[in-house]
Amino acid sequence: MEPSVKPQPLAYIMRYHRELLVDPMFWTSRHLDLIGCRFQSCKSTEYTQNNDVRQAQSNDNALERSDVDHGPPNHSTWSRPSDPKRLAEGSTPLTRLFSLIRILEYEGSTFEQRRERAPKFYFAGRSIHRPDFTVFGRRKEANSLPDDAFQCLIGYFDYTSASCGRQNKFQARCHPGGGDNAPVGRLHNKRLAKITPANWEEDPYFLCLLLALAQLQKKSLQTKGQKTYTSRLLVSKWQEPEFIHLYEAQFTSDLLEAIENPKDATAYLDWPTISRKKIPFKPYDTFRARLVAELSLPENRHCHNASDTKDATDVVKGAPKRQSEEEDVTRTVRRKVDMTC
Template sequence: QPYTKQSNPPQNLPPALFYINSPLLPSTPPRYVLPYRVTITFHITNHPSPHIAFFFIPQADFHHQNMPSPTTQNNTPAIRSLHTLSITNGRFAVHPLLWTSQHLHLLDVSFREVDALDTTRLHVDRSKCRAETAKRMSFGNKYPFRVSTILVRRGSPLEAVKEQYGFHYNGRLVCNLHGKAFRIVKDMVMQKPEPIVGYYRYDADLQREKKFRPAYAPRGQHNEPGERLREHMIRKTTPDYWYHDPYLVCHLLSLAGLQFRGWHEAKGNSQLPAIIPARLLVIHASEPTHAYVFKADISSRVLQCLDSPTRSMKDAEFPIVSYTKVPFKPYATFSERIVLEIVGKAYASSFDRVLFSGARGKKRKFGERDEMAQRISEPATP
């Protein structure tokens, strides 16, 4: 009823609750459903004074769990693809920083820890520069260093890639990743397909905090609703263990995609490999004793599904990601140990040839073999 000065002010007004879609936070990609609880207080001598309370709730909280699967015009089940997963799961097609364990569950991706290779018989590197770089790496972001000093060296089968790798979806670049790519030297005859290697200094937690940073409140006030929203999204997207972060899967897929696009442009669809080995070296500021090597053999059909989301996933199987912890100490052998862990034992002979050519041993008696020659003649230790 309309309010007049002669009428008595109503008591215990029920709050009005309604929802609107509004991109209120331009720094956050998804839109949010904002319920506004409006309470109007009546005064006899003054105008109505509205008091508005804002409650920010992510749109994913309103998703129906029992949503029917999409069907075609003939009421037949639609083909399972990344596109249909995006339709049936409202928060599936989001920025890679927002990927959660639910994404891994839908794609049947899991993490598995494996033992490191036996590298106890490696030659001790006399390079003080590489040993100092390995020591700096163990401190994370505290000291600057060049990872190329560790991975690209004499005897290493790796060389740096100038192109920046990023995550592509539906033929478009979604985001560039904070990492550096390496590949096998072109003139080196090794096993096929050749692995693609990446290096990443883990900072996904800092990127998420920056992405969800709320806008400044007017007149220097504190944006409490924005802070609550930021905390909610960080809790939702932060994994229990950083080495199970779905963002690492994005790095592996992006590395394989870089290799896939290069082969596709050079040779076409007829000579594409069935599997692309992707390797990722990761260091974390909270892990001063170990570096992590993540490995995934990614099918080219998976990359085709990412390039064309409407393609059927019937013949595409997402990989199991295995990871290995490699100790930094002793620093003198870290360069050789980490490269062999990344590329595998098939490339170990390149180190042996270089080290043997530069070795200076003592004179030995007739019929006696030195340790270096024995290492080269014996098969590589798995």
């Protein structure tokens, strides 16, 4: 945040900065500065290599060695890439999405994909934007009461949707007479450059996705009067084969009410600091256990010191072993299509 910018209440922004009331894909660092929201980089959690994790690694290696197709007469073999590898290196958004679904929805998993469409982002009581992302939540056990104590939703966002989405919004139309429309194209490129974040890992658009998750929780949770709502967001990026990025933010009920009625929000309310953490894909054979451990941490535990890993280690210790997967995936995911720019 720029030190010269003083955060302002939403009512002030509505009155004096209406030029900032734009499509969330056009949000810039100036939006974050005016509300007092920022990103904080956190260290990845270090996990102890206990016996259970070593056994899981051994099982994964055995599965990968056995997961081959035997070819015609020359007996050549082809090893199917593991899901973590496909998530890291997949060339299409749909490939990466299916890989993450298989990673999180194993037998006995506590996570499941929400089947409805991705939630909309609301501002001033109106639907402003529906992000293109997938939502996971805690699996509900049969005949069990809902536990609202820790029901934070987890979104998965492929950054292709942001980069291609912005480009599409600034696509120059063909000249009516069939001539060159290069001047308009150059103008659109300048506008696109102004809203493209210098560091994609701190894209202000992520705030919109986290808010949409928090608003959905506030609407759907059965326990009324909850004070805070935790949102988590996994982000992958094509040609970023080293890490998947995990973002977390806690939104107070007062702040969500102010977003619902911004003209009445004359007093400044604190906005959350968005923590961000890089989770290495490698080693692939422990990626599922490490990812599940991170997603299972209680709120506010993601930015503790790397040595403070008791809870995460316990989760890894109890993480289930990788299950055998079918070659052909027949699952259909709503609204997800391959995108090319």
